[in-house]
Amino acid sequence: MNIIEVRNVTKTYDGGEGLVTALGGVNLKVEEGEFLALVGPSGSGKSTLLSILGAINPPTNGEVIIDDINIYELSSERRADFRSEYLGFVFQQFQLIPYLTAIENVMLPLAITNRSTTEQREMAKAVLEKVGLGNKCERLPNQLSGGEQERVAIARAIVNHPPILFADEPTGALDTKTGQEIMDLFKTLNKEGQTIIMVTHNMDCLSYTGRAVFIRDGLLEKTEEYRKKVI
C-alpha cells in the first residue's frame, strides 16, 4: 500500500526577480517501509519537494495524499497536528535547540502531547540509547560531536514513532566515516520497518537505500531500484 502519493505537484516561488519554478509537475508514490533517496544537484528542487511532502509547504498545484489524507486540505493547525502524529524531520545541519540538553531536545516533539514529563523523559532516554547516546543525555549540543548531534536529531525525529521519517542531507555536514555510521543507523531503522525519505546529493549514500529518485530542474528524471523493501 502506498503511504504517500504525490499527484501533479508544481511549486512556483515568487522570488525577488520574478517567478521561479522549483517543481514542474511531480508524480511519486512511496510504499510503506521504503527507504527512498531524492537525489539531484543543488537547486534542483529536492528540499522543496521534501517540505511539500513534510506538510509545511503548500504546493502551487496538485495534491499530496498521506495515509489517505489530503494533507493540504487540512487547516494549518490540523496540519500541525498531522505532522506531530505522522512525520519526523531530520533537518540539514541537525538544528538542535542550543540551550536545551540532548534529552530535552529529544523530548520536544512529546511536549505537545499529553504525556507526563516522566513518561516523556523515559521515551526520550530509550530512543537516545537506541541511537547510541544513552550516556550523553544531559549534554548540550555544543558539547557533542557532529555525528552525535546528528544522532540526537534522529532520536528527536523518531521519538514519537512517526510512520514517516524525512531527512534533508543528513550526511552533508559529516566526514565520510561518520556519514557511513549515520547511514547505517538509518538502514537499521528502515529494517525495523521505518519508512524513510532522504534528500542527498552524495552518491555513496545510495547503496544504503532501496530506491533513488533523480531530480533535475524540478522534474523527476529517473528511478533506480537497489533492493526490495524489507517488509
Add this chain to the structure above:
Amino acid sequence: MLFLVIGMVIGITTIVTLFTITKSMKIELGNKFDQIGANMLIIPKADKLTLSYGGVPVSGVSFDVKKIDSSAIDKIRTIKNKENIAVVSPKLLGGIKVNEKNALAIGIQFKNELRMKRWWKINTDAGKPEQFEAKPQRMEMKNTEVLLGSELAAKLDKKPGETVNIGDQSFTVRGVIQSLGSEEDNSILLDLTVAQEILNRPNMISMIEVSALCNTCPIEEIVAQISEKLPQTNVLAVKEAVEARKAVVDRFANFALAISVVVLLIGSLVVFLTMMGSVNERTREIGIFRSIGFRKVDVAQIILTEAAVVSILGGISGYLLGMVVAGSTAPLIAQMDLTIPWELNIAAGALGISVIVGLLASVFPAYQAAKLDPSEALRFI
C-alpha cells in the same frame, strides 16, 4: 533577555519608588491633618526668633522676650463666635533642669491639652511599655504629676510611677508619651501654674492653642475676632500651612503619575522591541517547532510564557529594589520624615503591571512568531 529583565526592573523600580513615596507622603499628611487638634495658634507679637511647632513653621514665636498674660485665656471666650470655640489650651515654655538634665518644660492645663491631643499615646503602665492609655482626654492628672516625652524619659531612665526632681520639688511621672517626632519628645509636661512658679513667670504664657469646631465655621473670622481682642498677639490659622503642604503633595502625586505613565510606555516599547528581536533571531527555532508539530497557538504560548516569566522576575525584583530606593530617597524627595510601608497591594500592583505590560507588549511579537512560515523559516539552513 537579560537586557529585558533589567529594563523591566528599572521601570518597575521607578514606578514603585514614586508610588510608595507618594503614598507615604499622603499617609504622613493624613497624620498631620489628624494631629492638628488646634486650628489656631496665638503667639506674642515679636519678630526675631523662629520656632517650629508640630512640624509647622511658626514665625515669631519667642520664649523669653514677650509673654502673653493669663487674662488672654478668658478674653478668647468673649468673642462673637465663642460657641465655636471648643478647647483653649495655654502653654508656657521654658528651659529647665530635670534630674540635672536639660529639658523643655511645657506648662499646660492638663485637662485642656489632653482634650486637644487626643491622638497621643500615653503609656501609664511601667510593666507593659506597649500598653497605652486608650483616651488621653479621660486622664485625670494632679498638679504633682507630670508627663514625659519619650526621648526625655529614655534620657532620664524614668518609667511611669517613678519620680523626677526639678530643683527641690519632686513629681510623679504619670505617663510617657510615645514618640511624636516633635518638640514634646524631649519635654516634661507639667501643670501650668506649677510651671509658672518654677520658671518664675507668674501669670505668663508663651502661646495658646485654640481649637474651634470648625467644619462650617469661618476660621478667618474667628482669627480676626481673636486678634481684635488680643492686639498684642499674632493669631495664626494652623491648617493653612498644612493645606499648602497638601498642595505640594498633590503636585508631586501628579508628577509621579506622569512619570509612571512615561516609564510604562518606554517599558512596553523596550519589551516590544526585545521580543520582536528575539522572535527574529529565533526564526529557525520557531520553524523547527512548527515542523515538529507545534501549533501556532503553541508557539504563541511559548513566546508569551517567556514574556510572563521575564515580567514576573522584573516585577518582583523591581518591587524590592523600588522599596530600597524609596527608603533611601524618600526623605530627600519629600522633605519629610517618612516611614515606607511594605504593602501587599503595592507588591501585587507592581507584579500585575509588569505582567500586563510584558504580555500586552508581547502579543504582536507572539503573533508574528505564530504566523512564521515553517518552510521559509528553515530555508536558509
